Amino acid sequence: MNILVIGTGYVGTTTALVFAEMGWKVTGLDTDQQKLNQLQNGILYFHEPGLKELLIKHNSSGQLQFTSNKKEAIQKSDVIFICVGTPSRPDGSADLSYVKQVAEDVAYHMNGYKLVVNKSTVPVGTQEKVTEWISESNRHAHPYDVASNPEFLREGKALEDSLHPDRIIIGTKSDRAAKLLQQLYSSMTCEIIETTPRTAELIKYASNAFLATKISYMNELSRLSDRLDVDIREVAKGMGLDLRIGSRFLQAGIGYGGSCFPKDVSALQQTAEENGMKLQILEQVVNVNKSQYLYMLDKAKKKLGDFAGKKAAVLGLAFKPDTDDIREAPSLRLIQDLLGQQATVHLYDPIAKLPASFTHDHLTVASMAEDVFKEADAVFICTEWTMFQELDWKSIHPQMKQPNLFDGRNMLDAKTMKSFGYYYEGIGYK
Numbered sequence: 001m002n003i004l005v006i007g008t009g010y011v012g013t014t015t016a017l018v019f020a021e022m023g024w025k026v027t028g029l030d031t032d033q034q035k036l037n038q039l040q041n042g043i044l045y046f047h048e049p050g051l052k053e054l055l056i057k058h059n060s061s062g063q064l065q066f067t068s069n070k071k072e073a074i075q076k077s078d079v080i081f082i083c084v085g086t087p088s089r090p091d092g093s094a095d096l097s098y099v100k101q102v103a104e105d106v107a108y109h110m111n112g113y114k115l116v117v118n119k120s121t122v123p124v125g126t127q128e129k130v131t132e133w134i135s136e137s138n139r140h141a142h143p144y145d146v147a148s149n150p151e152f153l154r155e156g157k158a159l160e161d162s163l164h165p166d167r168i169i170i171g172t173k174s175d176r177a178a179k180l181l182q183q184l185y186s187s188m189t190c191e192i193i194e195t196t197p198r199t200a201e202l203i204k205y206a207s208n209a210f211l212a213t214k215i216s217y218m219n220e221l222s223r224l225s226d227r228l229d230v231d232i233r234e235v236a237k238g239m240g241l242d243l244r245i246g247s248r249f250l251q252a253g254i255g256y257g258g259s260c261f262p263k264d265v266s267a268l269q270q271t272a273e274e275n276g277m278k279l280q281i282l283e284q285v286v287n288v289n290k291s292q293y294l295y296m297l298d299k300a301k302k303k304l305g306d307f308a309g310k311k312a313a314v315l316g317l318a319f320k321p322d323t324d325d326i327r328e329a330p331s332l333r334l335i336q337d338l339l340g341q342q343a344t345v346h347l348y349d350p351i352a353k354l355p356a357s358f359t360h361d362h363l364t365v366a367s368m369a370e371d372v373f374k375e376a377d378a379v380f381i382c383t384e385w386t387m388f389q390e391l392d393w394k395s396i397h398p399q400m401k402q403p404n405l406f407d408g409r410n411m412l413d414a415k416t417m418k419s420f421g422y423y424y425e426g427i428g429y430k
């Protein structure tokens with residue numbers, strides 16, 4: 001079976017590599033020639049543990065190739081995975097223009113039966129739309145099926161999640177499509193659920209929105225824990241041992257970011273509105289998340305007073321560790337607010353970079369973590385990179401003007417930091 005993956009971003013590149021690793025012949029197609037050039041040369045243009053090694057392996061194994069030649073790629077494929085972006089439109093709904101373009105390209109070039117599988121995160125009803133779009137441009141009336149197969153990988157753990165997923169969801173009403181997808185995933189050991197395309201599409205949004213809800217719930221509780229002098233980490237531990245709750249995704253912090261939770265929660269809200277209802281819980285999930293980084297800033301303001309003329313050391317830019325992705329990262333809003341309030345910001349992240357357009361006279365990006373602390377009035381931890389735990393905090397303390405430590409990810413040990421002389425506050429933990 002020849003597999004074509006259209007869109008070689010985070011999901012497409014991972015999908016292509018994992019299918020190649022499973023032994024299938026895979027082609028990765030993109031419109032971005034620069035990305036393709038890099039991938040063809042074994043350069044992984046984003047940070048994702050373990051993927052580079054697979055890229056090098058399969059570039060030479062003959063299992064995988066990258067191209068921008070749509071016609072050739074589509075014609076030699078049996079199964080086509082759509083992995084293009086579905087960003088938010090200004091009203092919060094999902095922009096399906098990239099998906100539509102792919103559907104039209106497939107229809108235009110197809111030369112026989114194709115199974116088109118949508119892996120991009122798309123609103124309920126999109127499988128039907130893709131079916132229509134293909135039908136409108138299918139000049140020679142070739143047979144085809146469109147299935148939904150949402151992706152659940154996490155950035156930073158993309159390879160692990162794709163090789164060992166918790167579940168695989170196949171949304172199709174076609175036996176032929178279901179058989180092909182079962183065959184494709186036959187080496188996977190997890191449960192494979194076959195359902196309708198609409199259900200599959202909703203499972204994806206419902207899962208992301210539920211995870212976002214878990215986080216906002218814990219974040220709101222962290223604010224109460226502070227007032228009650230309770231450690232939210234212990235609350236999370238105690239709750240998480242209940243198997244009905246589960247121990248994961250209960251970590252309080254400065255809020256969720258990334259390319260998916262904010263976008264997918266608002267797309268689901270939009271779907272509800274289009275269907276004449278409001279998802280009330282999600283409204284509050286978004287509100288708590290928007291204000292959670294401000295909660296940490298308020299803590300600092302209470303301690304420091306005005307930020308004007310103060311020096312802030314910011315550790316971590318990425319929306320989570322082990323990725324260079326800064327889309328919707330809470331660190332960005334924090335930095336903007338600090339600069340807006342006339343603070344000087346010294347930033348360090350081991351991998352993630354600010355876009356070239358993000359400059360400010362009072363913003364310096366350090367190439368070593370050790371460089372941000374000198375004369376600082378406060379340290380803000382925005383991403384829990386392991387290396388921040390390994391810093392020599394004892395020797396950092398005397399370099400600071402005021403040893404204030406605001407740990408937005410509860411990653412350091414409060415007692416130890418206090419014993420070094422820091423004023424330490426986490427989120428629902430001090």
Ligand SMILES: NC(=O)C1=CN([C@@H]2O[C@H](COP(=O)(O)OP(=O)(O)OC[C@H]3O[C@@H](n4cnc5c(N)ncnc54)[C@H](O)[C@@H]3O)[C@@H](O)[C@H]2O)C=CC1
Pocket residue numbers: 006007008009010011012029030031032035083084085086098101102119120121122151152153154155259260
């Ligand atoms: N990033 C993540 O961790 C996850 C993302 N998703 C979903 O997967 C989809 C893709 O996400 P990412 O990989 O992060 O996006 P991305 O933005 O990293 O990659 C999308 C790629 O599609 C390419 N593209 C756009 N139009 C094209 C066309 N007509 N033909 C060929 N290539 C085209 C772009 O050049 C880009 O390389 C989104 O719907 C997202 O919500 C789902 C699970 C995890």
Ligand SMILES: O=C(O)[C@H]1O[C@H](OP(=O)(O)OP(=O)(O)OC[C@H]2O[C@@H](n3ccc(=O)[nH]c3=O)[C@H](O)[C@@H]2O)[C@H](O)[C@@H](O)[C@@H]1O
Pocket residue numbers: 121151152153154155156208211215248249250251252253254255256257258259260261319320
């Ligand atoms: O649809 C998607 O794109 C993906 O979105 C998330 O994956 P991702 O955004 O890569 O990263 P997560 O590990 O989910 O973290 C998201 C955000 O939540 C925050 N988070 C996570 C867990 C937690 O306990 N507390 C918390 O604040 C992280 O710091 C991060 O900012 C989902 O976990 C994936 O299953 C899904 O496929």
